[in-house]
Amino acid sequence: MTSAGTAPTRLQLFGWGAALIGLAVPTYLLLAVLLTSIGLIPIWIGIPAALGVLALQRKFLNFHRRRAGWVLGTEVEQPYRSTSGMGMYRRLITMLKDQATWRDIAFMFVEMVAGTALAAIAVGMLVGGIGHITLATWWWALPADANLNLVGFLSVDSTASAIYIGVPLGLLYIGIWWWASPYLMRAQAWLTRSLLAPTEAARLANRVQQLTVSRADTVDTQAAELRRIERDLHDGAQARLVALGMSLGMAEETVARDPQAARELLAEARAASSQALSELRDLVRGIHPPVLADRGLEGAIQALVLSHPLRTDVEIDIPGRLAAPVESAAYFAVAETLTNVVKHAGASKAWIQLTYADGKLNILVGDDGRGGATPGDGTGLRGIERRLSAFDGTLVVSSPAGGPTVIVMYLPCELVAANEH
Template sequence: MTTDTKGGTVRARARDAALAAVRGFVLAVAALPVTVLCLTLTLVSLALIPIGVGLVTTPWILGGVRDVADVRRRLAAEWGGVCIPSAYRSVPAGAKPWTRTFTMLGDRQVRRDLLWLPVDMTAGFVTALLPAVLCFYPLEGFAVAAGLWRVLADGGTYWYGFVPVTGGPTALGAAAVAAVLLVAALRFPPRLLTAHFRLTRAVLGADRGELAERVRVLTATRRDAVDTSAAELRRIERDLHDGAQARLVAMGMDLGTVEMLLDKDPAQARRLLSQARRNSADALEELRDLVRGIHPPVLAERGLGDAVRALVLRLPLPGEVSVELPGRADAPVESAAYFAVSEVLTNAVKHSGADRLWVDLHHADGMLRITVTDNGGGGAVIGAGSGLAGVERRLGTFDGVLAVSSPAGGPTLVTMELPCALS
């Protein structure tokens, strides 16, 4: 190895060590107040649950703890190459405060987040600070050897590590220890920072059982998606066979009869032509309805908001639509959301006894949130045989959730959430 190569290697190691020291120092100093605040607020909020206040504040605080943990996961991947998996349980939007609170507290991943807070304040703080200490402590040793010990000791003994500095020889001993630490500082700070993130993963990362449960849920939703697609294909085939195809066959037979009657009975031929024209118009209308049921043109051209507005305009009940979408989601997500809204509105028209509907669509915090409200008699539930069960399966394919609030006497509020980004 040439001298230039060795020098380049030393400079690269020094650069990596300095970067690890700075990152570790930032983690130790900046993260400590945040974790202390999160732990304090969590304990206070949990203590207030018996009097009801904690039922409102706890979900928000636990959400904040999750955000802090997610930031640490991202830094672990970017700074240390350590992947920390998570497996949070979905909480339906619109759920009552006590439901949200106890659902989140029953989530093993949330409990792991709370366990991580005191660990990060103690062992995590020390392991994050070690790279900076290892890099900067040798500088003190060289400064002590240069005579700074006289000022620091103020006539007594100044300890540098395990070396008591009282004069020139012991100052040289401090310099020798600082040189050894400097050599170590060129190699170990990145490893120490990685050790910090591995400690974080040991406490914060989801275990295999939770990941297996996540895989099971994804497998089930994929199976539901395949079943739904197969059912949709069968419906299209049935509609084509019983509708447009039958009309086109009848029209072809009528035209064949017209061809034979054209010279013998022109009046009958004209009647058959008129009937064939009606059949062609009906077949065209059925094909348009079929295409609209597969993917409405207004959805492809103008997006989810306008498609839902057009959907509400075709209902026999008056309705209001509020849309706050600064962009468009991916086409599969838009399609799933559109047909979910369509099915909920159809159920409301058929079963709720309502005389007015409200639909609200907005996007916030990476979630597309849709609420459908009617002033009917209530009593809607998610269960086998319910149309809402199909909506839940449709949303589950995209990790979406469905929540229903429908007390006896109404009103009924159906809330749907789909994680997505808008273009």
């Protein structure tokens, strides 16, 4: 595939057209197996079979989406409803009720006819042109009385006629292919996009589903955060303050008869007050670090790295301040990721990159540890994902066995004026 933003060449389009002709066979087989498995749903075996074939079909058609986007120079989105966390029966019902599933099936029917025909014309023009130009070189392999009728009225019956008829005709075919093949392949890609891209209704439905999940995750996250604050206050500062009150009460009672004991109790009370103040500061720092408000995201990340036990390289290029909630989410996402590196990665080095471009904050945190990190393995990545989802953010993990691990986070946001922060 060409790099992003680079238009495919005619030879690349020729290769993709030839591949499309070959893909007609697996398309037919996949469609036949899919329809058969759907027909077997009333008996139990059809349920896992349909789920497996639908999953395979979606991967197969996502490949078509990527290649159509490559030809058209634009992304073709996936239209499917999320089925994560669902059981087998509910997942199958959701997939069968999804309009995108039936549009996929319609595409497979259309692709086997119209799409393959467009690709065949684009491929056939070049192959036919080359065949006509080289006809004289392999004329000897034909029977002695061979007589070819080209385009219905041009007769070729000798090596000489193969040269003065075949060569100009072949050049004409190649000329037509050179002019028409981009249009033919773009027509095939447009056909793919028209059936496989999400409709406006599907896009809105998926957006509603995404926002519903995001809202539920945000509510759960906030509830968990409130419980953590309540627990920290109850077990920490509140206990210290109760001990402080008891020490002061006992000192008040003993100050007259035993001044030395009273002084010791006052010393304990002073220590308890200092410890309670420290715990309250830690609690506030866990809610919204003061350094984040004072020095912004860049200063807060730099301060975070100073207290990190691993050598950590930092590169930040943000031309301004972001909204306070976005800075907070980004800060805690980086902090939690670095904590995961220390706990789980076995790394000797980490690196952080923060950049802002096209209305999006891009955060990259990497390490040279053992790798193998996934959002579902209890390393806290799922919590980061939930925190980011409240801002329509996404998290992508690349962590092959043996490392390195690279976690990329995207947060859509806008820069704000300094007096608006």
